[in-house]
Ligand code: PEP
């Protein structure tokens with residue numbers, strides 16, 4: 001089975017009736033680049049940079065980061081390398097950046113909030129990403145955006161980083177695409193406003209599900225309540241996609257849900273073409289896409305959008321495509 005799936009690495013992810021999806025890889029370490037390439041990833045849709053900052057005693061320098069981002073940029077071929085800025089939080093302490101213990105780390109001091117407070121740290125990372133942007137199709141993505149102000153502040157620091165590189169005479173792509181994760185419910189509801197300031201959206205279902213359903217993604221006791229196919233999530237996905245399409249900006253999905261074959265009809269119905277997932281999921285998802293009829297899948301998903309319970313939605317999606325074909 002595994003050998004058979006491996007044969008799909010160079011096959012295009014296209015449905016039986018000719019709809020093409022793009023499958024990119026999520027990466028949380030540099031080791032995963034080989035697996036992503038071996039599994040035929042079309043670029044890196046989410047490069048988690050946290051590992052560069054962890055298990056060490058000082059901040060990674062601009063040069064150190066640049067080397068890593070450059071390596072990713074040079075290896076994505078016709079795809080792109082979406083580098084997400086630091087998404088560290090109270091649950092992942094760093095020796096050299098003491099963060100207070102928090103009652104609710106997921107609602108606390110994390111990600112873009114820390115970066116906007118630590119301009120030097122943030123600008124160093126942005127400079128390193130900018131420098132890598134001349135070696136491949138690099139994009140910047142901010143995590144945990146919950147307001148237009150945050151996005152504007154982040155972009156102001158990005159402009160500072162560009163001006164600083166200009167002064168140093170270092171090359172970068174001045175037209176680099178800058179997008180945001182949609183993973184906080186507030187961002188979904190103001191997606192139309194955020195779309196005016198962002199070049200693209202990537203929906204982070206891991207956090208979105210925990211915040212929309214008020215279910216801690218790490219808490220075993222309530223793991224059974226962590227349900228990505230909740231009607232509230234489907235509605236949030238639709239709102240985000242509608243806002244992106246209206247504004248004419250691309251929207252992708254990079255949470256774990258992108259690697260769940262049952263969700264394929266949802267993506268087809270919403271018109272989402274770009275998915276980014278853990279490299280281990282790529283071939284499995286591609287196999288399902290190759291065996292899917294998009295017209296039937298869309299009808300199935302449209303029916304799911306009308307259902308009122310998670311279990312009814314899950315049952316229908318789990319029974320597809322057997323039901324449809
Ligand atoms: C997400 O929240 O869906 C996501 C992709 O980011 P992370 O899992 O790194 O929080």
Ligand code: MG
Pocket residue numbers: 143183204206207
């Ligand atoms: Mg997240």
